[in-house]
Amino acid sequence: MIEPFIRRGHHVDLQASQRIERRLTFKPISHDSDTPAYDGACERLELENLQAETYRLTRTLTLRCGAAAKLTTEGEDLGALLDRLGSVPLQRLFQWVGAIPIAQSYRLTPAAGSEGAAPHMALTAAEARLDGLTFALNADTGRGYPAEIELTPQAEHLLDLPDDLLAALGWDWRVLRRRGTMWRASVRAPSREPGRSRRIEAASKAAVAHLARTLAEPPRRFHERFRWARWAVVFRRTIPLLFSLVLLVGGLALTLEGVSDESPFRMLLFNFPPVLLLVFFSMRELPRFEIPPLPRPSRAPSWRKAQNGAGGPGA
Numbered sequence: 001m002i003e004p005f006i007r008r009g010h011h012v013d014l015q016a017s018q019r020i021e022r023r024l025t026f027k028p029i030s031h032d033s034d035t036p037a038y039d040g041a042c043e044r045l046e047l048e049n050l051q052a053e054t055y056r057l058t059r060t061l062t063l064r065c066g067a068a069a070k071l072t073t074e075g076e077d078l079g080a081l082l083d084r085l086g087s088v089p090l091q092r093l094f095q096w097v098g099a100i101p102i103a104q105s106y107r108l109t110p111a112a113g114s115e116g117a118a119p120h121m122a123l124t125a126a127e128a129r130l131d132g133l134t135f136a137l138n139a140d141t142g143r144g145y146p147a148e149i150e151l152t153p154q155a156e157h158l159l160d161l162p163d164d165l166l167a168a169l170g171w172d173w174r175v176l177r178r179r180g181t182m183w184r185a186s187v188r189a190p191s192r193e194p195g196r197s198r199r200i201e202a203a204s205k206a207a208v209a210h211l212a213r214t215l216a217e218p219p220r221r222f223h224e225r226f227r228w229a230r231w232a233v234v235f236r237r238t239i240p241l242l243f244s245l246v247l248l249v250g251g252l253a254l255t256l257e258g259v260s261d262e263s264p265f266r267m268l269l270f271n272f273p274p275v276l277l278l279v280f281f282s283m284r285e286l287p288r289f290e291i292p293p294l295p296r297p298s299r300a301p302s303w304r305k306a307q308n309g310a311g312g313p314g315a
Helices: 002-009 076-086 193-217 221-223 225-254 264-282
Strands: 023-025 029-031 041-053 054-062 070-073 092-098 100-109 121-128 131-138 147-153 178-180 182-187
Touching: 002 076, 054 076, 070 076, 070 121, 092 193, 100 193, 121 193, 131 193, 147 193, 182 193, 221 225
Parallel strands: 070 100
Antiparallel strands: 023 041, 029 041, 041 054, 054 070, 092 100, 100 121, 121 131, 131 147, 147 182, 178 182
16 A cells, blocks of 8 residues: 555654554655745645545645645545645645735546546635634535635634625625634635636635735724725625515505406415525525624724723724
8 A cells, every 4th residue: 555655755654643543644745945935845645545445645735834735635546646646736725915825725536538637626625824813714515505714813802803894895705703702704606616616716815815904904994995895785684684575565565455366466476485485495595684783984993802801893
């Protein structure tokens, strides 16, 4: 099993391996580069025997700054798995927003057709560490489902985020929902590859650039730059409630005199509920019925809460 690895300079780390779990970990290898950001990058391989003659090989590349990206592939031929992972250059796994690296992890599958063709790369995750905040995106949520986003403060006193912080970027973005010490959101993306990965890569870069600029400015600047976008978010969030009110008013209109049984309006309202239920159950995300808060500028001088526990911006 390990002969193809030894031939390529990879040696088993017996202490880190779990032979009972059929998982081998290889000793790290350092890579030199003429680009300072990639010089000294650490590579580590992990091999899992999923079932008879079927393996999963994971290649983790970690920059000196701590950003880590993974490549994962599965198959039977260990030499082919190594070649597949080795065909992806280190630079392909990282996007940069100024000095902030976005580490992007992929699942690789062999390309159909001619031998030696570049493998298909499907984005599974992306992560970036900003000043006081960690941005993590999970793209491996299933075909047609939105990519999930988590924003985690690196210290409890650092952040207090408005729920439309990412939703102000456009229609595809969902509002932040507080979950314990973190915030969760999502972004819609195409169902099929390679369009899905390309869309999520672009969304990750846009989100990190937006967060980096916003958190570097006073909270009121977010409202000034996205005033109308925030009002658009309010409208989007009220669409399910407004739609329900329209149906209610339409149902009450059926009780009015002068509406005949053969009226197209009556027929439409009678047949609309089952159609609406079918649409709801076919949706990837169920609508939320809510009255969103109106956007207001924050008076706080910083996105960071006071150390003594005083409130944050609450935009």
